[in-house]
Structures are given as structure tokens and as C-alpha cells.
Amino acid sequence: MPTPVDMLTAELQRLEELRTFKYEVPLQSAQDGVVRVNGKKVVMLASNNYVGLSNHPAVRKAAIQGIKDYGYGVASVRFICGTQDIHLKLEKKISKFLGTEDTILFSSCWAANEAFFASLTNESLGMESYKDVIYSDRLNHASIIDGQRLCKAETTDRKIYKHADMDDLLRQLEQDRTSPYRFRIIATDGVFSMEGDLAPLDRLVDIARTYGALLFVDDSHAVGVCGKTGRGTPEAKGVHGQVDVLTGTLGKAIGGAAGGYISGRKELISFMRQKARTYIFSNSLPPSIVYGAGAAFDLLMKNRSIVKKLHTNTAYFRKKIAGLGFTILEGDHPIVPVMLGEAALAQQMSKELLKEGVYIKGLWYPVVPKGEARLRAQVSAALSTADINRALAAFEKVGRRLNVLR
Ligand SMILES: *Cc1c(COP(=O)(O)O)cnc(C)c1O
Numbered sequence: 001m002p003t004p005v006d007m008l009t010a011e012l013q014r015l016e017e018l019r020t021f022k023y024e025v026p027l028q029s030a031q032d033g034v035v036r037v038n039g040k041k042v043v044m045l046a047s048n049n050y051v052g053l054s055n056h057p058a059v060r061k062a063a064i065q066g067i068k069d070y071g072y073g074v075a076s077v078r079f080i081c082g083t084q085d086i087h088l089k090l091e092k093k094i095s096k097f098l099g100t101e102d103t104i105l106f107s108s109c110w111a112a113n114e115a116f117f118a119s120l121t122n123e124s125l126g127m128e129s130y131k132d133v134i135y136s137d138r139l140n141h142a143s144i145i146d147g148q149r150l151c152k153a154e155t156t157d158r159k160i161y162k163h164a165d166m167d168d169l170l171r172q173l174e175q176d177r178t179s180p181y182r183f184r185i186i187a188t189d190g191v192f193s194m195e196g197d198l199a200p201l202d203r204l205v206d207i208a209r210t211y212g213a214l215l216f217v218d219d220s221h222a223v224g225v226c227g228k229t230g231r232g233t234p235e236a237k238g239v240h241g242q243v244d245v246l247t248g249t250l251g252k253a254i255g256g257a258a259g260g261y262i263s264g265r266k267e268l269i270s271f272m273r274q275k276a277r278t279y280i281f282s283n284s285l286p287p288s289i290v291y292g293a294g295a296a297f298d299l300l301m302k303n304r305s306i307v308k309k310l311h312t313n314t315a316y317f318r319k320k321i322a323g324l325g326f327t328i329l330e331g332d333h334p335i336v337p338v339m340l341g342e343a344a345l346a347q348q349m350s351k352e353l354l355k356e357g358v359y360i361k362g363l364w365y366p367v368v369p370k371g372e373a374r375l376r377a378q379v380s381a382a383l384s385t386a387d388i389n390r391a392l393a394a395f396e397k398v399g400r401r402l403n404v405l406r
Contacts (some may be wrong), residue, residue: 010204014353023308024216025354030055030291031256033382037359043391045360045377048252050225050334051306052382053296059255066291074284078105078308079273082284090290093297094261098223098231102269107282109220109249109318113143115154115276116216116247118150118246120183123275132183133176135169135213138200139192144218148187163192166203184211185378190219190233194368195374196335198226201237207246216245224253225334230307231298244268255296257289310334313388316378320392325405334379337363338395339372340404346373349402356394 029036031054035044053059054091067265068084076082087105094103106112121132148158163171163378169186176184180262186208188199201217208215219232227235230253234240245268250259272279299306314334321338322328329337340346346362353360353375363372379388399405 003012010346010401027238028384033384034385037354040357042354042357042359043383043387044380045358045391047378047380049256049382050253051230051252051300051310053299053354053378054256056299058290058299059295063288063292063297066287069285072231073286075184076284077281078284079280084287085285086287093294094263096265097301098246100246100263102136103261103263104269104272104276104279104284106260107208107285108251109144109145109218109247111278112247112260112262113147114150115220115272117147117276119272120277121151121152121156123132131155131157131180132185133159133181134185134187135161135172135190137161137163139163139189139194140187140372141189141218144187153370160311163214164197164200168219170207174205177318184213185216186213187216188218191221191333193221193335194363195329196333196337198233198236198333199237201233201243203303205217205239214244220249221335224300225246225310226238229304245364250293251272254365255292257292259285259289259293306381310379313381314379317377317388323394323395324392324399325393326399327406336377336379338377340373341371343373345402346375349398352374352398353394356398358394
């Protein structure tokens, strides 16, 4: 019999060959448009620091002020003694930004998604017997999938529709039309992180209304990013304020530290405060993060040029990289997948790009389908035109050397 350690060793060897999650290259600096790696300055094209707030002077200053005013840690969960007035203020600010009635903070968006589905579906709410159904996009984020796994199988049917395929979703909703479901929930990412595509929220809002379903959207890659003022996918799709439930992270565009939220109807949020286990039994967000995230939202609301710069940079990078002869997935999100095909090629290319001063990550099987290996560029407002040009020059050089230009 092999020992557990033997088995782990064998599995580690297998994982090493896939090289998916290994290959961590440590930064020797703050997260920014240009970072230090192996003692060298390189252009960052792999972070979720979309609007450049991770190391923004106003956000840094606010975070330090947070510690001065309210200390380092809260040492409590929210309902015992871990609610400071600043938590309530940040929740109000997020609601205002998103055009919702109320918001509940979590330590991460993972925690928010993990709480949401089970909190709602595992409660009988006085019904003797009931059944709920969730329709989930096939490419939804792992946290949405895991969140649904906490729903009891006896009372929740979990269904999957083809990625962004409204015909498939409609077919399933129609099939279930006469089933006596209590809640019908449609769950989707706002932006899908492997492809950089936006969910068709305009249609989803309509469909949810038609079928009396609750629309849940995780807008982690979109808040601060999509739409003219960075309100997210709903703004980009013309349905701002019309999505029933929005979740999101404060760990990407909104300063990039940590934290997440659920936002929506006030009754739903009040209910979450009573039932969401990752809220009730897990520590309160520290004051530095509350202040920092608050400052990030203030910057976005005060200064439209930040989001505008991201959009300008994105359009510029997309146009130029395609012009060099790379195959990219079309769109307008700062996630720009550069398609290469074979995993080995993506691995080699990201390695050589790092040598040429560009930090970028490759994605390959099993994260994306076999034969669809890619480099995922993520544009940021923290990049100057000179930074982007430097990255493009490196792409051209390495692309030519590896013979991947069209
Ligand atoms: C990044 C991400 C998360 C996780 O957010 P954390 O706050 O880091 O837990 C959840 N959902 C989506 C769609 C994400 O992109």
C-alpha cells in the first residue's frame, strides 16, 4: 500500500507536468503598471488592477488613515462587536454606486458567493415542502459553483445552461414552466475571466422577469471596469439598477486588497445578515481595507477619467496587438486573450516575454479546453502609452521568434 505521502508525491509529479498553478513569479514591489521581478522592472499585464488603484496614493493614504482612526483589526464578527460605523458607511456607498437598496460586506467575494445560494434555498420559510431551481452558466466562477454545492439536494435542483446561450436557458425554463418551484434563480458571471466576454444581461433581465426568476450576477471582473462610469456589466448592457442580486469583490479593480459583497433588495440583504454563515461566523473587514475600498469608490465617482483611461488603453492595446498579427478574442473588456493553441507554446511564450520585460500569464488545459491555450493580457489604467508600447514591442519580437504571427 502506498502511503498518503507517496500518493501526494505521485500526484504532484503529474501536476508538475500540467504546470497550471505552479510557476509563481514573486513581485519585489507593489502591484502597479510596472513592477519589479528578478531585480528588473517589467510591465504588468496579468493583474486585476484594472483602474490602477492597488497602489494609488489616495487609496494608500486612506488605508493608513483607517488604521489611525479605527485600529488594525476588529477582533470580532459583525454581529458580536465587529461592526464599526465605517462598515455601514461603506455598505451605503456600494449601494449608491451600484444603484441598489442595500449591501452586505464579506471578507471576500468567495465568501459572499458561498453564502448566497444556501442561505436562500436551505430555508423552508414556513413552507411544509418546497423545491427551488438554479440555472447556472457553464463557465461560472468556481465560487458560484461551490456556493451552489452547499444547497441541499432534496430541496434544490441545479441545472447548467450552455455558456451565454439564451436559447438553451429559455428551453430549460420553458420545460420547467409548470413545475411548482418556489424560487427560480438564474446565476451568471457579469464578465467571464477566461474569455473576457460579458454576459447578455439585457436579455437575462428580460428573461428573468418573464419567468419570475431571480437574477444573480457576480460582477467581480466588471465593477470599476465596465460601463461608461465603471458601474459594471449592468451599466455596459443598459440595465443598471435592474439586476436583482449583485455580488462582487473589492480585491480586483476596487483597490485589490480583499473583501466582497452582496447587493440588492433591502429585504434580501437583511435576510442575509441573519442567515449568511460566512458573514455571521467569520471576521469583520479590517479598517484599513474599509477605508481603502471607500477611497477607491470615491475616486471612481469623482473622477470619470480613470475609467476612461482604462477604456482608451484597452482599445489601443486590442487594436495594436491584433495589428501585429496575433489572434485575439474580440471584445472590449481589458481581458484580452491572445490565442496560441498548444500549452507548450503558451508556456514558452510567457517565459520569453518575462525575459523581455512583460509579466503575463498563460492559461491552458484544464483551465481552458485542450488546444485553446492562450496568454491572457489584462490591460490597466496604471499603464502609460509608453508602457503599452514597450509590451507590444516585446510581443512582436517574441511572436516573430516563435513564429506565431499571422
Ligand atoms: C475573483 C473572483 C471571485 C473571488 O473574489 P475574492 O474576493 O478574491 O474571493 C469571485 N467571483 C468572480 C467572478 C471572480 O472573478
